[in-house]
Amino acid sequence: MTERKTIVSVKGLTKTYDNGHQALKGIDLDIQEGEILALLGPNGAGKTTLISTICGLVSPSDGSVSVAGFDIIKDFRKTRELIGLVPQELTLGAFDKVINTVSFSRGLYGKPADTALIDNLLDELSLGDKKHSMVQQLSGGMKRRVLIAKALSHEPRVLFLDEPTAGVDVELRKDMWAIVERLRQSGVTIILTTHYIEEAEEIADRVGIISGGELLELEEKQILMSKLGKKRLVIELKNPVDALPAELDEYGLTLSGDGTKLTYTFDARQERTGMTSLLSNIATAGLVVKDLNTQQSSLEDIFVDIVAAEA
Amino acid sequence: MNTEAVKAIYKNEMRRTRNTLLQSIAAPVISTALYFVVFGSAIGSRIESVEGVAYGAFIVPGLMMLSLLTQSISNASFGIFFPKFTGTIYEVMSAPVSFFEILLGYVGAAATKSFILGVLILITATFFVDLRIAHPFWMIGFFLLTCVTFSLFGFIIGLWADNFEKLQLIPSLIITPLVFLGGSFYSVDMLPAFWQKISLLNPVLYLISGFRWSFFEVSDVQVGISLSMILLFLLVCIAIVWAMFRTGYKLKP
Numbered sequence: 001m002t003e004r005k006t007i008v009s010v011k012g013l014t015k016t017y018d019n020g021h022q023a024l025k026g027i028d029l030d031i032q033e034g035e036i037l038a039l040l041g042p043n044g045a046g047k048t049t050l051i052s053t054i055c056g057l058v059s060p061s062d063g064s065v066s067v068a069g070f071d072i073i074k075d076f077r078k079t080r081e082l083i084g085l086v087p088q089e090l091t092l093g094a095f096d097k098v099i100n101t102v103s104f105s106r107g108l109y110g111k112p113a114d115t116a117l118i119d120n121l122l123d124e125l126s127l128g129d130k131k132h133s134m135v136q137q138l139s140g141g142m143k144r145r146v147l148i149a150k151a152l153s154h155e156p157r158v159l160f161l162d163e164p165t166a167g168v169d170v171e172l173r174k175d176m177w178a179i180v181e182r183l184r185q186s187g188v189t190i191i192l193t194t195h196y197i198e199e200a201e202e203i204a205d206r207v208g209i210i211s212g213g214e215l216l217e218l219e220e221k222q223i224l225m226s227k228l229g230k231k232r233l234v235i236e237l238k239n240p241v242d243a244l245p246a247e248l249d250e251y252g253l254t255l256s257g258d259g260t261k262l263t264y265t266f267d268a269r270q271e272r273t274g275m276t277s278l279l280s281n282i283a284t285a286g287l288v289v290k291d292l293n294t295q296q297s298s299l300e301d302i303f304v305d306i307v308a309a310e311a
Numbered sequence: 312m313n314t315e316a317v318k319a320i321y322k323n324e325m326r327r328t329r330n331t332l333l334q335s336i337a338a339p340v341i342s343t344a345l346y347f348v349v350f351g352s353a354i355g356s357r358i359e360s361v362e363g364v365a366y367g368a369f370i371v372p373g374l375m376m377l378s379l380l381t382q383s384i385s386n387a388s389f390g391i392f393f394p395k396f397t398g399t400i401y402e403v404m405s406a407p408v409s410f411f412e413i414l415l416g417y418v419g420a421a422a423t424k425s426f427i428l429g430v431l432i433l434i435t436a437t438f439f440v441d442l443r444i445a446h447p448f449w450m451i452g453f454f455l456l457t458c459v460t461f462s463l464f465g466f467i468i469g470l471w472a473d474n475f476e477k478l479q480l481i482p483s484l485i486i487t488p489l490v491f492l493g494g495s496f497y498s499v500d501m502l503p504a505f506w507q508k509i510s511l512l513n514p515v516l517y518l519i520s521g522f523r524w525s526f527f528e529v530s531d532v533q534v535g536i537s538l539s540m541i542l543l544f545l546l547v548c549i550a551i552v553w554a555m556f557r558t559g560y561k562l563k564p
C-alpha cells in the first residue's frame with residue numbers, strides 16, 4: 001500500500017466559514033491512488049467541508065490541496081476533470097429526465113456526448129428502465145443512483161461519496177458496495193464518508209477519523225484496529241462458579257449469567273496485557289479452564305473511544 | 312475554454328424552456344396580443360397618429376422592448392437562481408468550468424429565448440398593424456443588444472438574490488415602472504414639459520426611443536445617444552459580473 005502514488009494531497013487545510021465557525025483546523029491528508037478511504041466522524045465534524053473544499057465548492061481559508069500534482073485553485077480544470085462527487089444531499093433538478101441530467105453532467109466536464117457509455121452506466125446502476133423517467137418520480141434510493149451516475153459520467157479517477165448510504169435500504173447498500181468494488185478494480189480512488197462503521201470496516205483500505213475539524217487518526221484499517229483495538233479474552237470454565245473468586249478482583253472481569261464464562265477486556269496497545277498473571281491466578285483460585293478465545297474490538301468501539309477521548 | 316460545458320448549459324437551459332413552453336413563450340405572446348387589442352385597436356382607433364405613425368404601429372417597438380426587458384431579466388435571473396435554490400448548482404461549481412463559461416451558457420440561453428420571443432411578438436404584431444422597418448440592421452442591433460444586456464442584468468439579479476422576494480424585487484419595483492414610463496405607449500412629447508425632463512432620467516426611454524427610430528425614424532432622443540446609453544449599461548453589467556466573478560460572489564462559502 002505504501003508504495004502507491006499519492007493522488008490527493010491536502011496540506012494544512014483550514015476553513016473558517018463567514019460566520020466565524022472554524023470547520024477545518026489544519027488537515028493534512030495524503031490519499032493514495034486506487035485506495036478506498038473511509039472518513040468517519042460525528043455530525044458536524046467537517047467531513048463534508050473537507051470534501052467540498054477538495055472539489056472546489058468551498059474556498060479554503062488556508063493551506064493547499066493538490067490532485068495528481070495539480071493545485072485545485074490554479075489548475076482547477078485539470079483537478080476537477082479527475083474528480084467525481086456524489087453530494088450528501090439529494091440535489092437533483094426536478095424536471096429533468098434521468099438520461100438528460102446524466103448527459104448534462106458529462107458535458108459539463110468537457111467530454112463529448114457518448115450515448116453508449118451513458119447507457120452502460122445507467123444499466124450498471126440498474127437505472128436502465130428509468131432512463132426516460134422524470135427525476136422527481138424516482139424514489140430516494142433511485143435518486144441516489146442517479147447522482148452516482150452523474151458523478152461517474154465523465155469517467156473520473158477519484159470519486160468522492162458523501163454518505164452514499166444515508167437513508168438507503170440494505171439491498172441498495174449492497175449494490176452500492178458492489179459498484180464501489182467494481183470501481184476499485186478499475187483503479188478509481190474512492191473517498192467516502194459514512195456513519196455506518198460496519199461499512200468502513202467492510203470495504204475501506206484505510207480509515208480516517210475526523211472530529212471537530214481535525215483528523216484524529218488515519219490508518220490502514222487492520223493496523224488501526226490492532227493498534228487501537230481493545231481485545232476481549234473470553235475464558236470458558238469447566239465448572240460454573242457462583243461468584244468471582246477474590247484473587248481475580250483486580251482484573252475487572254465479568255461473569256456470564258450461567259457462571260461458565262469470564263470476560264477480560266484489555267488494551268492491545270499495552271506492553272503488558274495482564275493475561276499471563278490472570279491465567280495463573282485463575283489456576284490458583286482452583287478454576288479449570290475449558291476454552292480460551294480472544295476477540296478484536298470493532299471499528300465502532302475504536303471510534304467511540306477516540307472521539308470520547310477528544311471531547 | 313470548455314466549449315462542451317457551455318454547450319451543455321445552453322442546451323439544458325433551452326430544454327427547460329421547451330418543457331415550459333406555455334409559460335415562457337406563449338404567455339408573453341398572448342399578453343402582447345392583448346396589448347394590441349386594448350391599446351392598438353380600442354384606444355388607438357381614437358388616436359390618429361403619433362408623429363406621422365399610426366398609433367397601433369407606433370407602440371410595436373415599445374411593446375417589444377417591454378417584453379424583451381422583462382423576459383430577459385426573468386429568464387436569466389431564474390435560470391441561475393433556480394439551481395442555486397435547489398442546490399444543483401453544486402455540479403456546475405465543481406466542474407472544470409470557469410465563471411465566464413457559466414455566464415456564457417446561462418446568459419446565452421436567456422438571450423436566445425428573448426430573441427425568439429421578440430421575433431414572435433414582431434410576427435404577432437404584423438397581424439394587427441402595418442409595419443415597416445426603416446433601418447433593419449439598426450433594428451436587429453438594438454434588438455440583440457437589448458437581449459444580451461438585460462439577460463446579463465438578470466443573471467446578476469439571479470446571483471444576488473437569495474430568496475424569491477429579492478428575485479422579484481428589482482423587476483417589479485424598478486424595471487416595470489421604468490418601461491411603462493419610458494414611452495412604450497406614447498411619445499415623450501405628449502407629456503408636460505416638467506415630466507419630459509424627468510423622463511430623460513429614465514434609461515429605458517433611450518432604449519425605446521432608439522429602437523423606435525430604427526422602425527419609423529422618429530425618436531425622442533438622438534439615436535447616437537440611445538446607442539451610447541445601452542452600451543454604457545452593458546459595460547456596467549459586465550463590470551459588476553466581473554467583480555462578482557473575482558470574489559466568487561455568494562456561490563462559494
Ligand SMILES: Nc1ncnc2c1ncn2[C@@H]1O[C@H](COP(=O)(O)OP(=O)(O)OP(=O)(O)O)[C@@H](O)[C@H]1O
Nearest residue numbers: 017019021023042043044045046047048049050564
Ligand atoms: N456554509 C456554512 N456556513 C457556516 N457554517 C457551516 C457551513 N457549512 C457547514 N458549516 C458548519 O461547519 C461544521 C462542519 O460541517 P460539515 O457539513 O463539514 O460536517 P459533516 O462532518 O459533514 O457532518 P455530517 O455528518 O452531519 O454531514 C458544522 O459545524 C457546520 O455547522
Ligand SMILES: [Mg+2]
Nearest residue numbers: 047048049088
Ligand atoms: Mg456531511
